[in-house]
Amino acid sequence: MDYAIELDGVTKQYANFSLKDVSFKVPKGSIMGFVGENGAGKTTTLKAILNLIRMDKGNVTILGTNRIQEDCNIKEQIGVVFDESYFHENLNVNQISKIMKHVYKNWQPAEFDMYVKKFRLPTDKVVKEYSSGMKMKLSIAVALSHKARLLILDEATSGLDPVIRDEILDIFLEFIQDENNTILLSSHITSDLEKVADYITFIHQGQIVFSESKDELIYQYGVVHCKKEELSSLNKKHIVGVRTNQFGCDVMVNNKKELLRERKDLTVDNTTIEEIILFKVRGE
Numbered sequence: 001m002d003y004a005i006e007l008d009g010v011t012k013q014y015a016n017f018s019l020k021d022v023s024f025k026v027p028k029g030s031i032m033g034f035v036g037e038n039g040a041g042k043t044t045t046l047k048a049i050l051n052l053i054r055m056d057k058g059n060v061t062i063l064g065t066n067r068i069q070e071d072c073n074i075k076e077q078i079g080v081v082f083d084e085s086y087f088h089e090n091l092n093v094n095q096i097s098k099i100m101k102h103v104y105k106n107w108q109p110a111e112f113d114m115y116v117k118k119f120r121l122p123t124d125k126v127v128k129e130y131s132s133g134m135k136m137k138l139s140i141a142v143a144l145s146h147k148a149r150l151l152i153l154d155e156a157t158s159g160l161d162p163v164i165r166d167e168i169l170d171i172f173l174e175f176i177q178d179e180n181n182t183i184l185l186s187s188h189i190t191s192d193l194e195k196v197a198d199y200i201t202f203i204h205q206g207q208i209v210f211s212e213s214k215d216e217l218i219y220q221y222g223v224v225h226c227k228k229e230e231l232s233s234l235n236k237k238h239i240v241g242v243r244t245n246q247f248g249c250d251v252m253v254n255n256k257k258e259l260l261r262e263r264k265d266l267t268v269d270n271t272t273i274e275e276i277i278l279f280k281v282r283g284e
């Protein structure tokens with residue numbers, strides 16, 4: 001398989017936080033959803049990928065190079081959206097388009113105008129008069145208008161209303177119809193990722209908990225409801241987390257097919273990405 005991004009043992013130590021030995025791969029032609037709680041290390045990981053911070057250890061290969069800082073051609077092929085706006089506050093969209101022509105060799109003014117209309121961005125206002133959602137849409141419009149092959153988006157859809165979020169998710173799905181295009185998208189909104197992601201990488205306290213195909217996760221994981229006294233009879237190797245309540249236990253398992261082969265008496269319910277994450281983080 002061809003990969004757009006490969007992280008191998010990426011480590012970064014801050015005073016009160018460390019990214020520990022982070023390794024995962026983003027296959028070309030796919031959307032990878034990157035999830036984790038506030039402060040789990042998502043932005044730090046994305047910055048390490050883009051060489052915006054210096055890693056203590058590890059290696060990142062992005063679009064085939066591990067020297068992104070020296071490779072302007074590769075930089076041109078990456079569209080980046082972080083949650084802060086990086087456009088000058090006194091510019092309007094027409095002025096931004098003129099500037100971008102000098103930043104990107106492949107700047108597409110007509111495509112940019114199309115996104116400006118689609119995202120209903122006001123052309124008569126300057127950036128400082130934009131709402132935070134408008135600023136986010138502007139960043140996404142720019143990222144999509146220079147023939148990028150890879151989009152790296154940090155919480156890019158989080159501040160947007162459901163209608164425009166849905167439109168943008170459809171644009172992302174369209175973008176990866178070209179199998180050379182890839183998206184790495186961090187988000188708290190797991191329903192968005194359930195809609196568009198092919199793979200999910202979950203980071204918790206600076207460490208990767210899993211990086212797997214979304215369909216496999218949903219197909220393999222499930223929830224067993226049982227009485228507390230039945231818990232010890234379940235094969236431990238399948239158990240990811242347990243939550244007890246006044247009626248009994250909910251048990252997240254990671255191989256429902258095998259468990260059902262071993263225990264024909266059990267019923268295993270289907271689950272969601274959100275539930276898997278909650279069990280991993282908050283399960284006993």
Ligand SMILES: Nc1ncnc2c1ncn2[C@@H]1O[C@H](COP(=O)(O)OP(=O)(O)OP(=O)(O)O)[C@@H](O)[C@H]1O
Pocket residue numbers: 014015016017036037038039040041042043044045
């Ligand atoms: N430059 C820095 N110096 C010291 N600590 C930092 C620095 N940048 C980030 N951190 C710490 O690293 C941890 C992870 O931050 P990061 O922004 O990567 O999390 P995140 O998963 O993106 O969170 P959120 O979902 O809230 O954006 C936090 O505890 C943060 O305070």
